[in-house]
Amino acid sequence: MSGVIETVNLNLYYGTYQALKGVNVTFAERRVTAVIGPSGCGKSTLLRTLNRMNDHLGAQVTGQVLFRGEDIYMPATNVVALRSRIGMVFQRPNPFPFSVYDNVAMGPRMHSVPASQIPTIVEESLLASDLWHRVKDRLLSPALELSLGQQQQLCIARVIATNPEIILFDEPCSALDPETTLHIEELIRRLSKEYSVIVVTHNMQQAARVSETTVFMLSGQIIEVGSTLKMFTSPSDKRTEDYISGRYG
């Protein structure tokens, strides 16, 4: 299966500790793929390799991560440009201590988008993250005054403003209440019509609700990849079955 981004025999080390072991996985275009597995299995580590966020942690990587056929770990890769094409939304909402407007505008400004285009980009990004109607009358107010759920939506808008092709979500709802979580899940589903979405989550039910494809990881390895329906009704691997039915551990 051809996808938008794939790993080829990917290994990752933090010093002598091997966090990813021979990972081969392809993520489909314009679909939601969930990555699940127990704590410490390497799912967030895998996610961070997809836009080289592990560089900051001093990780050593062998193998390849091919984004549209090009290895992002080649020395010539422009990592800043890469991260505008593959954006990330983190577990805890992390808006900048600026206004709502400036949070969204920051990415396009950094990428030298003409100033005349910025207001439209801000509006469209906030519309896409379902936040526009709540903030359109207070764009200049501090982002930190928004509720936690709205801050997360703002972070999503911030990513969208850089015109990404892939959006990575690292446990995007674990800090949010159930109602906001469902709202963000609906948003993720809608976003996958325009962007390829990869979601790391420890919440299996969330993975089942929101994704079309699920990747199950254990101890740094991919155990099973399949349609979410198949994974949650008749997984092929017993370890997958044990995990999703709560028998793991």
Added chain:
Amino acid sequence: MPRGFLAQEIAELKAQLVEMGEYVVRSVNLSIQSLRLLDPNVAEDVITMDEIIDHQRIEIEGKCLRLIATQQPVARDLRVIMATFSIATDLERIGDHADDIASIVLRHANEPLLKPLIDIPRMTEVATGMLRDALKSLVEEDVELAKKLCERDAIVDALYNQVFRELLVFMMADPKTIARATYLIMAAQAVERIADLATNVAERSLYITTGVYSELNAD
């Protein structure tokens, strides 16, 4: 809207069930037409329709399974999906009864009917009306419509008893009519079961709305 996806999926599931119900009603009506005319071609059509009905049931059950596995429905959503799962099975069984009637036609071969069909088509009209209303009560959440179905089930039961007694008299008077009389009793029995299954559909429709399972069957 939170859970908008689930709401849309459930709406599509209901629409699919109604479509299956309409198709089943057509197959039942055709099966009685084939019996009335002793037309093997129409009977073959009914048998073909039964295969499509079987496939429809599998599709609906698969969709219900998918929603339960991936969307964790609770409360009313869960009742709707579980009821839909059961109703699809009931509809498939109704399709099987229509298939049974069509098979009778093929077995009847060239022998004429023992008597013109009057009560069996009348039973069918009531039974298919019950099924349509049971599905309507599901879609429109009409509790009163569902509850009234058992009155019509009693009409079908009474007609069946009448048909049975009449054919019994035929068989006692002339043993050579036993085979043809038995075929008509089997057909009448199939229609009586269709009415019972329509009542099942109404019971499940009531369950969705009230959360309480009540027996509506007359007997």
